[in-house]
Amino acid sequence: MLFGMVCALGAALCFGTATVLQAMAARAAGAGGGGDAALLLRALRQWRYLAGLALDGVGFLLQIAALRSIPIYAVGAALASSLAVTAVVAARLLRVRLSRVEWGAVGVVCAGLGMLALASGTEGDKGGPATLKYAMLGAAFGVLLLGAVGGRLAGRGRALLLGLGAGFGFGVVEVAVRLIDGVSPGALLTNPATYALLLGGGAAFLLLTSALQRGSVTTATAGMVIGETIGPAAVGVVWLGDRTREGLTWLAILGFAVAVTGALALARFGEAPVVEPTARQG
Template sequence: MLLGLLCALGSAVCFGTASVMQAVAARRADTGDGGGGGGGVDARLLMRALRQWWYIGGLGLDALGFGMELVALRLVPIYLVGAALAASLAVTAVVASWLLKARLGGAEWAAVGVVCAGLGLLAAASGVEGHGSGSPALRWGTLIAAVLVLAAGAFAGRLPERARAAALGLGAGLGFGVVTVAVRLIPDFAIVGLLTNPATYAVLVGGAAAFALLTTAFQRGSVTAATAGMVIGETFGPALIGVFALGDRTRAGLAGVAVAGYLLAVLGALALARFGEGGEGGEGSASGGVDEGGAETGPPSPTGDHPV
């Protein structure tokens, strides 16, 4: 239980810090030459970022965080892992206030405190991971859901601008949620079992769909709206499936405490949604940051990602 909790929190620290490191790399790589106009992805900017240790370090933290997330999903309930991943936004906000000079107001520091308090309550009330391995119908259901997320994303991309980012972010969150559930439905990593388990393909399709939708959301709309939609999509559904289909439980008599902690962690993360891209949208992030010589630079480009 303790190892699973530490891995869940460690993955949140890795993901949250990686987002800021990638934002720093984007600022340093942005020469202001106007490339990639129209709000799309600037391939030259990405290539320059990939040559920097900040960006490579961020990718390394992403990989480490994903590994710890996999371990956590094998040891603790899904709802605890989901809340910890949402809490990575609190890590991003704190690290961004240091590296990117993004100013956190009193309300935002309060939101960080709320996230920490929620996680504390949740950790105190969490029981052991459920031993249910899921039915064949649930395994096929995750694969079908992953395909539907991919198809729905194509539709969401055609929505009016105001709703597009939130819809794409929600779709990305649902994709990440499918991955979270599907990992629990893979009992072992034997080659034959992996190849014949629909959940294996749900991980691949759901993860690819989620990354594609989130990247599109950040390119075409508000980072805040996209991140808020993603947090909602990746937390509530998997938590309910873990409880009702996979046997995740709380400590005896502490179900109410667990629910309160979960809601506090998620709501606090939503209040910090503007930091979903390493400090994007903050009052100070429009002018704060660092370059090679320590001088301040402009706002980060949307190059960060959300690991599975």
């Protein structure tokens, strides 16, 4: 239990810090000309961008370890808390000014995670119905369809739908990890959950990138947080046997709600704010 929670919080720390490092690299690389491809190539020459990618990789491995150790609802809430990490790191490295409400939201997220840590039980021991793996694969295709529909909208509706779709995609990944029984090549290639994980994760990144590029960061991130926490948590409880410690179900529900609410209050940090430097940086 402790191992899983440490892994989940470690993943949140990695993801949140990676966001700030990549934002700093993008800012430094944005001085040149060219389109998105040229910007990406310049960013890849920045050590901060490469460090951010490395942290994303470590965070993903920690996320997998957490999902194999503690309930999905605890992991989802912990990953949503990466917004609090981004906010704190951005305040230090990017000199982003946090309001009192936002500092309060950071504290709320920490309080919610503390309650979850006290109330969460171990990972559920059920494999779910045989059709659940195929349902996750179908859900991954549904994320792509949702992206196609959302891409035709404009304004906040577009950002919300794409962000929500991205959250569903990340949620598919969370559930699919629990549905993968073996890691041998044969077991992975014949398991529909493997393809659900790859398709859901890829679709989620595409939808979130599109939402952040052409819509409100706050709206898109809020949709993502809702999509990646509530649905997967419900699947874990209903079909995979995720439970709380004896008599502490109420505390787990309260902690989950508090942590997610705090994360939503920090939604503008879904993409670390880029502040123009006042002096040339070396």
